[in-house]
Amino acid sequence: MTEDESGQDQQLPKDARLNSLDERLRQAQLDEKVRTGMARKPGDSDYQKGNRVLADLIGGLVGGAVIGWALDQLFDTTPLLLLVFLFLGIGVAFRNIIRNSSRRPD
Template sequence: MAENESGQDPFDVDERIDHIGDRLRDIERKEQADASGKSGTVDKNYRLGNRVLADLLGGLAGGLLFGWLFDRWLGTSPWLLITFLILGIFVAFRNIIRASNAYSAGLERQQPPQDTHKD
């Protein structure tokens, strides 16, 4: 294949193709940044929701189970069942409040401080 007199490749390079390639790289970078940022938040929210559900169900089930067992063992039906159920609910809500406070404190640390000073 012979080169032309100017020493350049005989095929003209279309600048539009280079521009499209640059735009594709920019779009891919933005998508990767969005995916990495949002997926982390979604995973944290999903884990927090699962933890809240597990705490609530565990508190209720544990209170019912232990109350029923102690009632049958001691013959105090239904007083220990009611007592342990209330105790289980209390413990579940305490755990949920702790988890949500820890989550919101983590969110506050992630956000940059905002300048509230207006001129």
């Protein structure tokens, strides 16, 4: 008698109970990967992570500069609030980048 990897005789038809058990085992393993966060999420590639870093940097700089410039125009403190909010925007951008990079990879 020749046997395959599953230990079943190749000449006999496959047991439906074993096929059902294999399917349930695969589903349980997939559910466990999803539950523990080990399953790869679609669309979460390195390219998108790089775009996220770039968006954080540009958003922090531009957002801080625009808010600082607007407050400078409002309170007539020409370079002071622009610089303060520009540095605050940079700080927020770096904080977001560090927080995103400290997450566990897939």
